[in-house]
Amino acid sequence: MRHGAGWLRVPVGADAGRWVTRRGFRRxxxxxxxxxxxxxxxxxxxxxxxxxxxxxxxxxxxxxxxxAGVTELLEAAGLPVLPWEQVERTRFDLAVSxxxxxxxxxxxxxxxxLSHGVGYNKKLATPDAGRRTPDTGHQAPVFGxxxxxxxxxxRPLADVTVLSHxxxxxxxxxxxxEAAPTAVLAGDPCYDRILAALPERDRFRRAxxxxxxxxxxxxxxxxxxxxxxxxxxxxxxxxxxxxxxRLAAELPADEYRTVAVLxxxxxxxxxxxxxxxxxxxxRRAGLDAVPPLDGWRQALIAADCVLGDHSSVTYYAxxxxxxxxxxxxxxxxxxxxxxxxxxxxxxxxxxxxxxxREQIDxxxxxxxxxxxxxxxxxxxxxxxxxxxxxxxxxYGLIGIDEPGDHPALLEPLPLxxxxxxxxxxxxxxxxxxxxxxxxxxxxxxxAVTGQTxxxxxxxxxxxxxxxxxxETPEVSRLRIADVVVRYAAAGDPRLGPPxxxxxxxxxxxxxxxxxxxxxxxxxxxxxxxxxxxxxxTAEAAEDGRADxxxxxxxxxxxxxxxxxGGPVASVPGAAIVVTTGAAVHRVRVERVPGxxxxxxxxxxx
Numbered sequence: 001m002r003h004g005a006g007w008l009r010v011p012v013g014a015d016a017g018r019w020v021t022r023r024g025f026r027r028x029x030x031x032x033x034x035x036x037x038x039x040x041x042x043x044x045x046x047x048x049x050x051x052x053x054x055x056x057x058x059x060x061x062x063x064x065x066x067x068a069g070v071t072e073l074l075e076a077a078g079l080p081v082l083p084w085e086q087v088e089r090t091r092f093d094l095a096v097s098x099x100x101x102x103x104x105x106x107x108x109x110x111x112x113x114l115s116h117g118v119g120y121n122k123k124l125a126t127p128d129a130g131r132r133t134p135d136t137g138h139q140a141p142v143f144g145x146x147x148x149x150x151x152x153x154x155r156p157l158a159d160v161t162v163l164s165h166x167x168x169x170x171x172x173x174x175x176x177x178e179a180a181p182t183a184v185l186a187g188d189p190c191y192d193r194i195l196a197a198l199p200e201r202d203r204f205r206r207a208x209x210x211x212x213x214x215x216x217x218x219x220x221x222x223x224x225x226x227x228x229x230x231x232x233x234x235x236x237x238x239x240x241x242x243x244x245x246r247l248a249a250e251l252p253a254d255e256y257r258t259v260a261v262l263x264x265x266x267x268x269x270x271x272x273x274x275x276x277x278x279x280x281x282x283r284r285a286g287l288d289a290v291p292p293l294d295g296w297r298q299a300l301i302a303a304d305c306v307l308g309d310h311s312s313v314t315y316y317a318x319x320x321x322x323x324x325x326x327x328x329x330x331x332x333x334x335x336x337x338x339x340x341x342x343x344x345x346x347x348x349x350x351x352x353x354x355x356x357r358e359q360i361d362x363x364x365x366x367x368x369x370x371x372x373x374x375x376x377x378x379x380x381x382x383x384x385x386x387x388x389x390x391x392x393x394x395y396g397l398i399g400i401d402e403p404g405d406h407p408a409l410l411e412p413l414p415l416x417x418x419x420x421x422x423x424x425x426x427x428x429x430x431x432x433x434x435x436x437x438x439x440x441x442x443x444x445x446x447a448v449t450g451q452t453x454x455x456x457x458x459x460x461x462x463x464x465x466x467x468x469x470x471e472t473p474e475v476s477r478l479r480i481a482d483v484v485v486r487y488a489a490a491g492d493p494r495l496g497p498p499x500x501x502x503x504x505x506x507x508x509x510x511x512x513x514x515x516x517x518x519x520x521x522x523x524x525x526x527x528x529x530x531x532x533x534x535x536x537t538a539e540a541a542e543d544g545r546a547d548x549x550x551x552x553x554x555x556x557x558x559x560x561x562x563x564x565g566g567p568v569a570s571v572p573g574a575a576i577v578v579t580t581g582a583a584v585h586r587v588r589v590e591r592v593p594g595x596x597x598x599x600x601x602x603x604x605x
Contacts, residue, residue: 006083007082007083007085007086008080008081008082008086011025011055011080012027012057012080012082012086012090013086022052022055024053025052025053025054025055026053026054026055026093026094026398026400027055027057027090027091027092027093027094027109028048028054028055028056028057028092028093028094028095028096028394028398029056029057029058029059029082029087029092029094029095029096029107029109030045030056030057030058030059030079030095030096030097031059031060031061031095031096031097031098031102031104031107032058032059032060032061032070032073032074033060033061033063033064033097033098033099033101033102034064034066034067034069034070034099034264034265034268035066035068035069035070035073035264035265035267035268035292035293036066036099036116036263036264036265037064037097037098037099037116038070038073038074038098039116039264039293040098040114040115040116040189040190041096041097041098041114042077043189043190043193043410043411044096044114044189044390044410045077046409046410046411047387047390047391047394047408047409047410048394049409050403050405050406051403053400054398055080056079056080057079057080057081057082057092058074058077058079058080058081058082059081059082059083059084059086059087060074060081060084061084061101061102061103061104062084062102063101063102063103064099064101064102065269066264066265066268066269067268068268068269068271069264069267069268069292073293084102084103087106087107088103088106088107088108089108090108091108091109092107092108092109092110093109093110093397093398093399094109094110094112094394094397094398095107095109095110095111095112096112096113096114096394097111097112097113097114097158098113098114098115098116099113099116100113100143100144100149100150100157101126104152104157104158105152105157110159110160110397110398111157111158111159111160112158112159112160112162112393112394112397113144113157113158113160113161113162114162115144115162115163115164115188117311117312118164118188118190118191118312118315118316118319118339118340118379119163119164119165119167119168119188119338119339119340119378119379120142120143120144120145120168120171120335120338121142121310121312121334121335121338121339121340121341122142122143122310122333122334122335122340123139123140123141123142123143123333123334123335124140124141124142124143125140125141126141126148126149141175142171142175142335142338145168145171145172145175145176145335146175146176147175147176147178147179150176150178150179151176151178151179154178155178156178156179156181156182158179158182159182159397160182160184160393160397161179161182161183161184162183162184162186162390162393163183163184163185163186164185164186164187164188164191164379164380164381164386165185165378165379165380165381166185166381167339167378168183169183169185171335171337171338184393185381185382185389186382186386186389186390186393187380187381187382187383187384187385187386187389187390188379188380188386189386189387189390189410190297190316191316191319191379191380191383191386192380192383192384192385192386192387192410193297193410193411193412193413194297194300194301194316194320194413195320195383195384196384196410196412196413197297197298197301197412197413198301198320200298200301200413200415201301201302203415204298204299204301204302204415204416205302206418206548207298207302207415207416207417207418207419208257208259208288208298208299208302208416208419209257209288209418209419209420209421209548210257210302210548211254211257211547211548211549211583212541212548212583213255213580213581213582213583214254214255214256214257214581214583215255215256215257215304215305215360215364216256216257216258216259216299216302216303216304216305217247217251217256217257217258217259217303217304217305217306217307217360218258218259218260218261218299218300218303218305218306218307218308218317219243219247219258219259219260219261219287219306219307219308219327220260220261220262220296220300220306220307220308220309220311220313220314220317221260221261221262221263221266221308221309221311221328222263222265222309222310222311222312222313223263223265223266223269224333226328226330226333227263227309227310227311227328228240228243228307228308228309228327228328229262229263229266230328231328232327232328233328233330239327239328239350239352242352243307243327243350243356244279244281244282244287245449246355246356247282247285247286247287247356248282248285248286248425248446248447248448248449249446249455250355250356250357250455251356251357251360251446252444252445252446252457252580252581253286253421253423253427253445253446253447253550254443254444254445254549254550254553254580254581254583255444255580255581255582256357256360257286257288257421258286258287258288259287259288259289259290259299260279260282260287260288260289260290261290261296261299261300261313262275262289262290262292263292263311263313264292264293267292268292272292275289276289281425281449281450282449284423284424284425284447284449284472284473285423285425285447285449286421286423286447288419288421294414294416295416296313297316297413298413298415298416300313300316300317300320300322301320301413303317303322304322304323304364305322305323305324305325305360305363305364306318306322306323306324306325307324307325307326307327307350307360308324308325308326308327309326309327309328309329310328310329310330310333310334310340310341310344312340314326314343315339315340315343315375315379316379318343318347318372318375318376319372319375319376319379320376321369321371321372321376323363323364323367324343324347324348324363324372325347325348325349325350325359325360325363326344326347326348326349326350327349327350329344329347329349331344331345339375339378339379342375343372343375348363386410387407387408387409387410388407388408390408391408392408420521420548420550421550422469422487423447423469424469424471424472424473425447425448425449425472425474426447426448426466426467426468426472426474426477426481427445427446427447427448427466427467427468427552428445428446428448428454428455428464428465428466429443429444429445429446429464429465429466429467429483429556429560430443430444430445430446430455430457430461430463430464431443431444431461431462431463431464431465431556431557431560431564432460432461432462432463433462433463433560433561433564433566438574438575438576438577439557439558439561439566439570439571439574439575439576439577440576440577440579441557441558441560441561441576441577441578441579442460442461442578442579442580443553443556443557443560443578443579443580444457444461444580444581445467445553445556445580448466462564463560463563463564465482465483465556465559465560465563466480466481466482466483467481467482467483467484467485467552467555467556468481468483468484468485469484469485469486469487470484470485470486470505471486471487478509478512479509479511480511481509481511481512482511482512482513482514482559483512483513483514483515483516483552483555483556483559484505484509484512484514484515484516485515485516485517485518485524485552485555486501486505486515486516486517486518487518488501488517488518488519489519490517490519490520490525495517498517498519498524498525498592499525499527499533499592501515501517502515502516502517502525502526502527502533503527505527506527506529513528513529513559513562513563514526514527514528514529514555514558514559514562515527516551516552516555518550518551518552520546520551521546521547521548521551522537522538522540522546522547522548522549522551523535523536523537523538523551524536524551524552524554524555525592526555526558528562528568530568532568532571532572532591533591533592534558534571534572534589534590534591534592535588535589535590535591535592536551536554536555536558536576536587536588536589537587537588537590538551538554538585538586538587538588539575539585539586539587539588547585549578549580549583549585553578553580553585554576554578554585554587557576557578557587558571558576558589561576571589572589572590572591573589573590573591574589575587575588575589576589
């Protein structure tokens with residue numbers, strides 16, 4: 001056999017026997033269509049761990065229009081990657097795919113097909129529609145359950161079609177009875193990984209920078225024009241600009257945390273750089289876009305509310321009891337008999353006529369934990385049992401016994417990296433100072449973007465000022481900021497000690513009344529124009545954990561106290577009580593000796 005370009009010679013190939021170290025292994029091929037389907041294959045890859053009898057491979061069909069990111073993902077998986085021409089000329093004991101399309105029938109070996117979402121729900125035309133797809137009256141078939149996807153020359157493509165719940169089997173029997181004998185119920189490994197990680201919710205929340213008392217709002221979107229990120233219904237105008245602007249204008253920074261979970265086809269269809277460009281203003285206002293491969297399940301577990309659409313992600317959120325609001329839900333794109341379609345008929349939808357915060361708060365506060373119980377029951381017929389079922393199924397197809405020395409296991413969801421928000425748009429801070437007694441200040445901070453009008457914090461606030469991060473691209477705002485803030489390590493040699501930076505900032509920005517250098521998760525150093533340099537440190541919680549509130553909020557509280565007539569001399573050695581929403585923070589104030597700050601009387605900017 002002659003080798004084509006890029007063909008592997010080891011561990012398979014005409015002369016592979018000369019080069020391999022272990023021989024006689026069974027060959028398992030993971031068939032990748034795009035990044036989306038690959039993520040489900042990564043879920044089941046551990047089922048073959050610790051088996052010296054099995055050699056795993058990967059290959060891409062090249063049939064999906066979403067090819068970006070596949071090469072990098074396969075390289076990260078570390079498996080031998082075969083060109084498709086070599087796949088068609090190599091014998092495999094088992095091939096595992098999480099999608100249809102491409103030349104699956106050319107694989108020489110048993111084929112097992114998994115769903116790459118929560119069952120099969122969406123309508124999607126086959127790539128070769130118009131050539132071999134029967135006339136369906138211009139109605140796209142249901143992906144994964146229709147003859148157009150499941151059959152080749154009237155016969156099932158797959159030896160085994162894995163379904164997660166009997167309701168899918170009922171729909172399969174109705175739509176494609178020829179493929180029904182291949183169906184096997186084996187649970188949902190993605191859902192099982194979510195269920196196993198539910199006890200980690202508090203840790204996931206801390207990883208996303210969610211403080212006690214904050215609400216984590218997850219914006220979730222599948223791909224395609226009628227999705228939430230695509231703009232929503234065709235006749236209603238683009239929803240996305242409204243949503244992004246209201247996230248900043250209505251949700252106080254210290255009371256809400258926002259992250260976005262976007263379908264990999266959005267990321268890799270338009271390009272990560274373009275997605276970053278589209279969301280740049282929102283990111284600088286505090287919206288954190290979760291990377292497309294890792295972290296989305298952890299975000300759902302950590303969430304207080306999901307703003308979603310007809311995606312599997314939104315359905316998974318509902319199934320674990322998270323309150324859901326639907327920003328887009330094109331029923332015409334779904335199988336009307338599917339659980340996802342039913343979710344759309346029973347779940348509240350976002351309205352542009354109402355305030356976003358009002359709708360989120362209502363969804364959270366009126367949520368019945370048992371509301372989505374029926375939908376949760378339709379995710380999997382064997383919650384927590386997919387690993388054992390799938391491994392047994394795979395080894396039966398391979399024709400060898402399962403390993404007897406260890407159980408079938410899925411990888412636990414990893415703890416995401418710590419990612420607190422870093423807002424580089426100006427913040428408009430509203431304050432209320434308690435008259436008399438020790439310093440006690442309430443603050444409400446709002447991100448101000450070019451898309452938002454002046455925020456409305458409600459009644460009860462008697463002061464306002466503007467805070468600008470020194471790293472903002474809106475450099476003209478620094479010249480008129482009341483408070484300038486910088487986030488860096490205390491020993492950063494580029495900036496100097498915090499007190500030195502404060503002196504430099506006050507000299508550089510003459511209208512600034514206070515400069516704050518945040519050098520830790522619960523502390524900052526502030527320089528005042530009266531010549532004082534102060535260290536603000538939040539008291540730890542009862543369990544010893546640092547207060548995760550942004551220390552710049554403490555600097556704003558001090559600024560509000562001083563501009564309201566509070567004496568500077570009374571602050572060092574005292575404590576400021578700072579309230580953000582329902583959270584109360586006790587902040588120690590200590591003088592930093594030798595602070596080189598210009599000695600002027602304190603004034604507001």
